Amino acid sequence: MALLEINNVTKRFGGFTAIHQVNLSVVEGSTHAIIGPNGAGKTTLFNLVSGLITPDEGSVEFRGRPMVRMKAHEIVKIGMSRSFQRVNVFSGRSCMENVQVALIANAGLHYHPFRDASRLFLREAAELLAMVNLTEETARRAGELAYGKQKQLELAVALAAEPKLLLLDEPTAGMSITETRSSIRLIKDIVARKGLTLLFTEHDMEVVFGIASTISVLHHGKIIATGTPEEVRHNEQVKRIYLGKD
Numbered sequence: 001m002a003l004l005e006i007n008n009v010t011k012r013f014g015g016f017t018a019i020h021q022v023n024l025s026v027v028e029g030s031t032h033a034i035i036g037p038n039g040a041g042k043t044t045l046f047n048l049v050s051g052l053i054t055p056d057e058g059s060v061e062f063r064g065r066p067m068v069r070m071k072a073h074e075i076v077k078i079g080m081s082r083s084f085q086r087v088n089v090f091s092g093r094s095c096m097e098n099v100q101v102a103l104i105a106n107a108g109l110h111y112h113p114f115r116d117a118s119r120l121f122l123r124e125a126a127e128l129l130a131m132v133n134l135t136e137e138t139a140r141r142a143g144e145l146a147y148g149k150q151k152q153l154e155l156a157v158a159l160a161a162e163p164k165l166l167l168l169d170e171p172t173a174g175m176s177i178t179e180t181r182s183s184i185r186l187i188k189d190i191v192a193r194k195g196l197t198l199l200f201t202e203h204d205m206e207v208v209f210g211i212a213s214t215i216s217v218l219h220h221g222k223i224i225a226t227g228t229p230e231e232v233r234h235n236e237q238v239k240r241i242y243l244g245k246d
C-alpha cells in the first residue's frame, strides 16, 4: 500500500520549473531514496511533501488524505516527520532539552518549552538519545557537538514525533566517511526496529545502494526512473546521466 502518493506535482519559482509533473508512490515499509545531483529538485520535492511549500499543480496524499492547505504541524500530527539538509536544532540547549521540547510539542502540551522542559519526558527523551547513541552527550549543548552528532540529535528530534514516515534530506551531507558509515548503520537500524517508512535524498551513491529498497532518479525536476537498486543501476539513461560509469 502507498503511504505517500505524489500525483502529477509541478512547482515553479518564477519562470523556472523546479519540479515538473512528478508522480511517485512511497510504499509502506519501503526505504525509498530520491537521487540526483545538486539542483535536481530533491529538497524542493521534500518541501512539497512536508507541506513547507504548496504545489502549483497536482496533489500530495499521505495515508489517503490530501495534503493541500495542511499546515506543517498538522502534517507532523498525522505521522510525517522530517529532518533538514542543514542541521536544525536549538544549539544553545542541551541534547536532553532538545528532545524534551520535541516530545512536549508532540504531546500538544502548552508548556513554556524551556522553563518547564526540565521535568517532562525525561525517560522518553533518554530512550531516544540512547537510540541515536547520544547517551553520553545528554547534558551537552547541541551547538558543542560534532556535526555528525548534531545530525544524530536531529534524528532523535524527528523520532520524537512518532512518525510513520520519516523524511531525511541528505542525512549524511557534510559528514566524514566514518561519520557517514556509522550514521547509515544507525538510520537503517532505527528504521527496521521502529518499522518506519523512510523517504530520503542523498548524493552519495554508496549510501543509497547500501540502504534503499527503492530508488527514484530526479533529473532537472523530472523523475526519469524508479525501481530497485539493481534496476536503477542498470538503467541506461541513469548510467549516462548520473553514475558516469557502471
Ligand code: ADP
Pocket (backbone or CB within 6 Å): 013, 018, 036, 037, 038, 039, 040, 041, 042, 043, 044, 045
Ligand atoms: P537539490 O536539493 O536537488 O539540490 P533544490 O530543490 O534545492 O535541489 O533546487 C532545485 C532548483 O530549484 C535549483 O535550481 C534551485 O536554485 C531552485 N530553487 C529552489 N528553491 C528555490 C526558491 N525558493 N526560489 C527560487 N529557486 C529555487
Ligand code: MG
Pocket (backbone or CB within 6 Å): 042, 043, 044, 085, 170
Ligand atoms: Mg537539497
